[in-house]
Amino acid sequence: MKARVALALLLLAGAAAATEMNPPQQSSDASGMSALDLRLKRLEGDLRCLVCQNQTLADSNAELAADLRREVRELAVSGKSDEEIKAYLVARYGDFVLYDPPVEPLTWMLWFGPFALLVVGGTVWWIVLRRRERLASSAASPSGANSAEQARKLLDDGDG
């Protein structure tokens, strides 16, 4: 247990330092916005940078992201479709590069989980509402002397 906690902390601390991906030299490319540029911009917005994992390929300054943008550009120039380019990256880096993961048994929880939770929550809500309604209606029409007795007793207690 303790070891597990220590390991988790260690992994968190070490995650940033353990691997690196930035050779010293920087590459930059100047770009005017052509139709190709716009298409690439859109496509790169759907792809995740592996190094800084919460950035898109378009936004990332990591060296690998620059290399992958170069690769994507060359594929696009050579006439590959967006789907083919995505398939090229998925074959190398896995579904993780896609911001929209494909619908498959492994990702069913991800895609349908929220709706399942909504259905469960809605059902519980409905049951609770119905029970309350029933309670309210049975309280409004007290049946028999027993509940009348109880009510009087409560009122007396309140006065006392």
Added chain:
Amino acid sequence: MTKALRWAIPLAIFIVLVAFLWVGLGRDPRQVPSPLIDKPAPAFRLSKLQTPDETLASGDLRGTVWLLNVWASWCVSCRVEHPLLVQLAQQNVVPVYGLDYKDQPDDGRAWLAQHGNPYTASIVDRDGRVGIDYGVYGVPETFVIDKTGIIRYKQIGPLTEEVLQGRILPLVRELQR
């Protein structure tokens, strides 16, 4: 609904949540599972670091179990795992080939001269294309490749004694049989 159930249901939901978080936080988000496991190692033909006139192709290594270690002179954590590789090379159990990733060949040679050269050969991936084919995103990385050229294991980040003794070497022995 009985009183017990009224307690049990939120408690069950809470336990499930804790279990998910427990497992989720125990994972390293940098360890992205590679789709290349159990797939053929991508082909390459690159010139060798020490003898630039010669090339090494992935096909040359058919019939041997080998390790591909992705390293670079600019990679600080490569220094952490390097002594392990040097030690491994002395034991002579499995050939280790190096992929000098996005590095100046001169820097790479100087680095090996300084820290020791455990590699049967290192090849130079100047522009990182072979690295992309191998899905490299965090140097160092180490691949175990079997006799038929299939990738059997991938280590992301520095090798450790545990990984080497516990996972890689047993796998290598099994594949060498």
